[in-house]
Amino acid sequence: MTITEVSEKFNIPQDTLRYYERIGLIPRVHRNKSGIRDYTEEDCKWVEFVKCMRNAGLPIEVLIEYVALFQQGDETIEARKQLLIEQREQLKKRIEDMQQTLERLDYKIAVYEQSVVVREKELRK
Template sequence: MTIAEVSRELDLSADTLRYYERIGLIPPVNRRGSGVRDYTEEDFRWAEFAKCMRGAGLSIESLIEYVALVQQGEGTEQARKDILIEERDALLARMAEMQKTLERLNYKIARYESIMLEAEKGLQGE
């Protein structure tokens, strides 16, 4: 796949894909003789993984470290798992905070709906 195809498929800009590769967020992508990136299915999965993890707010630093460990291969499994556990725990904490915020927003919206309903009742009584 070309970078344009991957870009369209994942809804990521080509610049973002190049950046992810340059900083090590995804492993280096093979290139054709002309220098054009030629994404394999595995390359595509790495880009998809990076998009998913970044979309969930995982840190670039942790993901770069994770990718580097994967590339090192055997013997790094525990370190990789530890990174994922740490990021999962941070994500759970953010989700809990977001849930509190959602509840507060719902409460505020309900209050406004109650106020508006009372105002409408007052208009009908005139």
């Protein structure tokens, strides 16, 4: 796949894909004889993984470390697992915080809705 196709498939700007490759967030993408990036299915899996992790809020630095460990081979499996466990715990905490915020917003909205109903009743009198 060309960078244009990958960009469209994952809704990621081409410049972002180039940046991800340059900083080691995704492994180097093979280039054809003309020097144009030729994304394989495996490359696309990396792009999808990184997009998912970034959408969840994982820091770029952590993902770069993960990719570097992955490229070192099976002897880094435990380190990769530990890194993912740490990130999962941080994500769970963020989700809890967001849930509390959502509950607070729901409460505030309910208060405003209640005050609108009361105000409308008063105006009808």
